[in-house]
Amino acid sequence: MPDALQFPIIDLSFPDRFSIANLIRQGCVDHGFFYLVNHGVDEELISKVFEQSSNFFSLPIEEKMKLVRKNHRGYTALYAEKLDTTLTTEGDSKESFYIGPLADDLNQWPLEEDLPSWRSTMETYHQKLLSAVTKLLSLIALSLKLEEDFFEKVGALIEPLAFIRLLHYPGDLNSSSEEIFGASAHSDYGMVTLLVTDGVPGLQICREKSKQPQVWEDVPSMSGAFIVNIGDMMERWTNGLFRSTLHRVLQPRQDRYSVAFFTNPSKDCTVECLESCCTESCPLRFPPIKAIDYLEERLRLTYGL
Numbered sequence: 001m002p003d004a005l006q007f008p009i010i011d012l013s014f015p016d017r018f019s020i021a022n023l024i025r026q027g028c029v030d031h032g033f034f035y036l037v038n039h040g041v042d043e044e045l046i047s048k049v050f051e052q053s054s055n056f057f058s059l060p061i062e063e064k065m066k067l068v069r070k071n072h073r074g075y076t077a078l079y080a081e082k083l084d085t086t087l088t089t090e091g092d093s094k095e096s097f098y099i100g101p102l103a104d105d106l107n108q109w110p111l112e113e114d115l116p117s118w119r120s121t122m123e124t125y126h127q128k129l130l131s132a133v134t135k136l137l138s139l140i141a142l143s144l145k146l147e148e149d150f151f152e153k154v155g156a157l158i159e160p161l162a163f164i165r166l167l168h169y170p171g172d173l174n175s176s177s178e179e180i181f182g183a184s185a186h187s188d189y190g191m192v193t194l195l196v197t198d199g200v201p202g203l204q205i206c207r208e209k210s211k212q213p214q215v216w217e218d219v220p221s222m223s224g225a226f227i228v229n230i231g232d233m234m235e236r237w238t239n240g241l242f243r244s245t246l247h248r249v250l251q252p253r254q255d256r257y258s259v260a261f262f263t264n265p266s267k268d269c270t271v272e273c274l275e276s277c278c279t280e281s282c283p284l285r286f287p288p289i290k291a292i293d294y295l296e297e298r299l300r301l302t303y304g305l
């Protein structure tokens, strides 16, 4: 058995930004994962989000299906999504709910009389997370020896395509198939993801995607911390220097809830290899691509649209 994973702990309030940036670099190069503490998002708000998430998933399926996913917002039922597109089995044993950018009016919301304060809780969470991610991205820019406002300057943060995903993995499914996962193996598509779980284990990473047999290691959750992981678009920007690590969630034996916050660049932002990351010994791996084109292609593959 490999030793338990130890990711760096990044303290967003730490005054020495350069030493924090170095630690971020280490986390992103070695694992593509780190923990984030003192992120400015209240415990109380996080608890409210979990409570409201459980309120929604407890509704009868007919009610949930009224908000079925459209424009990548709303409800996705159990087995309806398969993150590992190579698997031939039925989909992942989770249900989820997406809430996208607040400004464009595409979100779907439960009625206020059914779930009071649901919408306002999620909107507050979206705003708070976006502000934490914006601070984090300035440190990520420093960690890449760029100016702190690099991601603003390239237009990634004009109207970032940021999504909350509420997740529920039912614990009572008793599936006999070993091929069914809560969330099958995947990497995230965007720049960074901030994840918080209810502490029920299940998340695992595979650090060497192409090594066979694959080695999967448990990711412990840390109370009060976000688990942060690098997504594919950041991997493309850094020509693979920062890893977008394969991860999955095992089917839990008890109910498991988590909340992911995916940050993708604004739709017209071009994701192209940083000059400092393309060298003779590390030639260009990914051509430039517009964020929206990349995201839509990945969603098409996942949802088979």
Ligand SMILES: O=C(O)CCC(=O)C(=O)O
Residues within 6 Å of the ligand: 165, 167, 183, 188, 195, 197, 203, 247, 248, 249, 258, 259, 260
């Ligand atoms: O629920 C988790 O712990 C991870 C979820 C995840 O990886 C995802 O939604 O992309």
Ligand SMILES: [Fe+2]
Residues within 6 Å of the ligand: 186, 187, 188, 247
């Ligand atoms: Fe993920």
